[in-house]
Amino acid sequence: MGRLLGPDAILLDEAVSNAPAVRAHHRGERPGSFFAQSGSGGGWGSGAALGAKLAAPNRDVVLASGDGFYRFGSPDAALWTARQAGAPYLAVVFVNGRYSTGTRQVSQFYPGGYAERAGFPGGVFEPPPDYAAEARAAGGWGCYVEHPGEVADALGEGLRQTHAGLPAVVAVRVS
Structure with missing residues (x-):
């Protein structure tokens, strides 16, 4: 992303566990x-x-998000609205199949509790959407990307799609 985005781009970082990498390349x-x-x-x-693109229609807007927080943000509604309102942005989703909102350690925090006894896995999307x-x-x-060598091309195409008027998502599988 650091090589792709110009100095006028707006970057929104909701990447959580991948945030240090996002910040390092901004x-x-x-x-x-x-x-x-x-x-x-x-x-x-x-x-x-979506709001950033509506406020700054001539600037590239990129969201970098972990898949958990991305899922919580009703992305389908935002993407549909971006398409209808002519406010396309690029979302880069780091897909690790989990979210860390405290649920991943439910057994540690609530040993013997209802969630643990019910077998609640906590913080896992398996398989991820x-x-x-x-x-x-x-x-x-x-575009769904599983190999590091494909990321740059996918990001470039995603940004080209936003320039053509379409909201874009590059979902990148990470470990």
Whole structure:
């Protein structure tokens, strides 16, 4: 992303466990070019990306999000609205098949509790949703990437799709 995005791009970071990598490659120095989560609530990214694009229609807007918080943000509604409103943004979703909202350690925090006894796995999407297919269903463009060598081309194509008027999602499988 660091090589792809110009200094006017707006980057929204909701990547959680991948946030250090997102921040390390952000080049924007312009005020208002970088927004990150400052609290414990997740799921703000899709709506914020749509809002940023509506507020700055001539700037590239990119959301970098972990799949858990992305899922919590009703991305299908945001993508559909982006398509209808002519406010396309690029969402890069880091797909690791889990979310870390405290549920991953439910047995540690509540040993013998209802969730543990019921076998609640906590914090796991298995299998994870196909976020690229969801983008296409909302009238946008989507690509699912499993190999690191494919990421740069997918991001470039995703940004080209936003320039053509379509919201885009690049779902990247990470370990």
